[in-house]
Structures are given as C-alpha cells and as structure tokens.
Amino acid sequence: MSVPMLEFRQVDLFYGAIQALHQVSLQVQVGETVSLIGANGAGKSSLLMSIFSQPQVTSGQILYQGRDITGLQAHQVATLGIAQVPEGRRIFPDMSVEENLLMGSLVIGDTYVDEDRQRMFELFPRLRERRNQRAMTLSGGEQQMLAIARALMSRPCLLLLDEPSLGLAPLVVKQIFHTLRELAADGMTLFLVEQNASHALRLSHRGYVMVNGRISLMGTGEELLTNPQVRMAYLGGH
Amino acid sequence: MKALLMRYWPYWSGPVRDAGFAGLMALILFGPVVGVVLKGYDFELHPSRVALLVGIVILGRLLLSLALQTARGKVWLQRFELGRDQGVQVVPAHQKSLWRWVLPLIILAALILPFYANKYLLTVVILGLIYVLLGLGLNIVVGLAGLLDLGYVAFYAIGAYGLALGYEHLGLGFWTMLPLAAVLAAVAGAILGFPVLRMHGDYLAIVTLGFGEIIRLVLNNWLSFTGGPNGLSAPSPTLLGLEFGRRAKDGGTPFHEFFGLTYDPNYKFIFIYLVLLLVVLLVLYVKQRLVRMPIGRAWEALREDEIACRSMGLNHVLVKLSAFMLGASTAGLAGVFFATYQGFVNPTSFTFFESALILAIVVLGGMGSTLGVVIAAFVLTVAPELLRSFADYRVLLFGVLMVLMMIWRPRGLIRVSRRGVVPPVAQGAA
Incomplete structure (x- = not known):
C-alpha cells in the first residue's frame, strides 16, 4: 500500500489530568474521503486540532505523507499543504470576502491568486455576488462556503473540515456536502469531523466512530451507515 | 392649564422623568465640585451656583426630550441610531477618490505655512505633527494588530533620550540619531515583544503598562547616566553642518551668516517643521502601502482571529513582532523630534498620561484609520492650546469627549473604509 496522506499512530492526548485521546490510530489514504463521527465531547475536534499542535499530543505520532509532523507549529503545518476549515468557521469578520480569500493564498504566494479566485467563485457563485461585502454580513451558510473557499x-x-454542518439549515448543509462531493470527485483528500453522521458517512469512503476518546468502530461509509450500533447511537435508530 | 397638562400627560411623562433623572445626576456631580468651595481650613457653600447648573441641565434635558418627540426629532434620532456601528465600508474598486486633488493642496499649504506663521503657531503645529507620528505608530500596534499597548510612551522616551544621550556621551548629532533612534526603539519593541507574545488583551495591557513605567523610572533614577529628574540637553538639528544658533560652536559658520540673512530664532523651528513634515509624509506613505501588502492584512487577521490566522500559515510571532517593532520605531522618530524641538528632555514628559493621550488619539481617530488619526492628533494637541483659559478643565473635557465618542461613534471619527478589489477577468471571456 502506498504512503497514507495522513496517519495517526497510537496518539494519546491529555488536558492536564484528563485524557482526551486514548491510543488513537487512523489513516487517510491519498484521494480518499474519511469522516470521523462521534458525540459531543468525544475528542473529535481535539484530534483534528492536534494535527496543528493545538493542543500538542502527549505521545504517539502524526504523519503527513510519511513525514512526522508531531509537535510542528501550526503555521508550519499549514505551509505543508494541509488546510483546515475550522470549527465555527472563523472567517475574518471585518475583512471583505475577497480579502478573506486572499488570506488563504498567503501560504503559497500570489502565483495562482487570480485563477484560484475565479475557481472559487465558480464553486460558490454566492461568494462572487458578495465579493466586496464584509464577511461579517454573510449568512451562516455563506460564511461556511467562504471558510471552505479560503x-x-x-x-x-x-x-480538514471540522463540523462544516454546524448551525446550518438542512438545505444549506445539503449544498455544502454537495460541494464537498464535487471536491472529492476532483481527487481532493478530505478528512471530515462531523456530528451529522448520515451526511458525513454517505459522502465518505471510510469512517471512524469515536467514543470517549477511543476509536470504537471503523469501516466503509456504507458499512457504518447500516451498522446497528451506529444507527442506534447516531442516526436516530431508523 | 392643569387639564391641558393632564391631557397631554403621556407626552410629558417621559421627558419629565428624563429631566428629573438628569437633574439628580447633575446634583450628584456638581454638588460637591461646584457647591463646596474651600477657603483656608474652612469651606463655603454655594447652593445658588449648584441650583443654576442643575436647572440648566434639567431644562436642557426636558427640551431635548420634547424635541425628540416631534416628527423631525424622530427622524433625526433614527438617523442617529442607524449611523451607529455600521462597521467597515467597502469602497468600490474603481471609485476615484477626491483625495487626488485635496492631498497635493494640503501638502502645498503645509509647505508654505512656516514662512507665514509666527513662532507660537509653528511650535503648536510641530507638537501636533509629533503626535501624528505617535498616533500613526500606535495605530499599527493597537488599531491594526489589535495589541493593546499602554506603555507606548516608553519608545517615545527611548527616541528622545537616544538623541540627548547620544549627543552627551558619543557626540552624535540629530541626523545620525534620527535613524539610529528608530532602530533603537525597534530593538526595544522586540525586547518587549518577545515576552508578551503569548498574552492577549488585559494581560498584554498590564505588561506594557509596566514596561512604560520601568523605562520612566530608570530614566528618573539613573542619575549618573540620564541626569535623573534634571534631564539632559538635546542638540538642535543642523543643515549640512550649518547650525541655527546665533553663533556656531567650534568656530563654524551659522546658517544665517552662510546665506547672508539676518538672524532669526525661527529658522530652527522652520527647519524642524520641514524635516518633520517630510518624515510624517514618508511614514504616512509607508503605512498606506503596508496596509495594502500581505503584512498589513496579516496584522488585521491577527486582530480578528489569532487561531484562524495561524491555521492560514501565518507565523504569529513574526506578525506580532513586526507590528511592535514598526510601531516602536515610529515612536522613536517622534522622540528625536520632540527632544530637538524642546532642546531638553526629562522624565516628566514621558508619564502614563502621554500613553493615554496617544491611545486616545488612536481611539478617537478610529482604530486602523490613517486620516482619522491625523485629525485626532491635531484635535487633541492643538485644541488644548486654543483652550488655554480652560486649562484646568482639560482632563475633564477629555473624559467627556471620550465618553461621547464611545456612545456615538464607537469606531472613531473616520470609519475605516476598505478598497474593493478589481474582479479578475475570466480567462475564457477575455
């Protein structure tokens, strides 16, 4: 098997005395869409943020394209080709939509700015309309689009996407996941942390289920969707 | 009469209540301040003066409340509420600014001014320009990068003392120290910047406050080096080695003799003014460019969301340090001009009040707004000069101004406007 895009090897993470992650191991292959589902407080976001060393893992290794990135500073990780759509979107509220996009391209310089901006506007036509508006004035869904585009x-x-469906209307969630599907079809590797299990698993090639800081289940998206345990716990039991 | 009053009571009740409350507040505020006057070890009561003031407040509040109930008043009030905190505007990319015409005129006027102004006006304007520099520098730190710095005056002091000490101990003149002081202040900014990198908001404010006090106390107490409270003299600038005094030191030719002019003490101030003006214009230009460059955007991103900023691949250490260092070096420049303009420095010029004043300039002008800072700097430095007769109430007026600003224009005099970006031409469409 080829080198995975992202790999966690027996990662432990402590917040003071409290252990948030227990011996977590997972892999994301190149071109794959993987989702991590679990309840509130299971440790999903901690796992995602630990890639950026915020917080730093206590033991274990995180590898990116075979390279050990454990303990690397957040801004250094960002320059390696890992981008994240943070939880709660975290766009820059006082900047215009366009400037938010420019912030995203800071890492790679100006070479592709015009081309990429154009691409983003095709992917999210709403952003083109609101190009010169302040990001703060966008709706929640538009802000999420902006965060992804950025x-x-x-x-x-x-x-990396942390709860892209958080606080959005069902219709908008559908739209966002549709876009993610397009991205995945173009060959982008996606790693998704979600509470909205049905949407996430339907999109994903593979999924992991996290309970209390441990990976309790893993399988293909379809397997997990039909797994009775998962159905009971995360899909409303239908 | 009574029936009439009762019939319209619903219209009266609000204003009467407002007026009563305003009167009570006025009584509490003015009672002890105006009503009790010390006389030797005794004091006198002046109830009539208090009554007059309270009466004015009550009547004014009543009339204001009534006026706001009329149709026109309501419209006015609404406009007021709407104008509140609309935040940043985005200007269309192609809009041609009026500034293209106004700016050259202002610069021309500023260049001509010293030849027609008297010495007093000139010194006031020089002071105003020094505060413009300080405001612009602090604006980078507070307005753009969002790092609340309450000890900014320390860098100003470093610039001023840099000139005085450099002259005293090393024999360096104005022109050598001008760039050197900027560098010195920037280094000090970095020294302060490193330990406070992990701090935010209140904690940062406290540490910077402490830093400002440390610098002042060192200047005040290190008698053998800084002269302590007695201060030091600072050299005047020279033009290509020509001095502006009546007689040159060390047998040189003074400026007026070299050009065959009659001696005028104003020459020195005109020269300081012109150099200062050039430096201010240069700093304005550099700042204007920086804001549009990635570093400017990085500062603003840091202010808005540090975590998002880091996940964009920005090294927050560099971003913060660059803001601190650039801000500090601007203050260093201002310090050199202050020292040479006064001809003398001592620690009383660099108290916390100065820091607060500079911060007030930034807040009053509008965080991040260049034009706002320039205007605010002149308002806060020139206005006290014009209001000399109210000198005792200066700080009071200051406070009132700040409170009013925070209520009505929380984003400062001039709202920051952002320039829209020209949409890129689609590849296929071209």
Missing part, C-alpha cells in the same frame, strides 16, 4: 485558496493536498 482553505482551498492554498491549494492544499489535504483538506
């Missing part, structure tokens, strides 16, 4: 502006090899 992350894509750095031409990442691996896109």
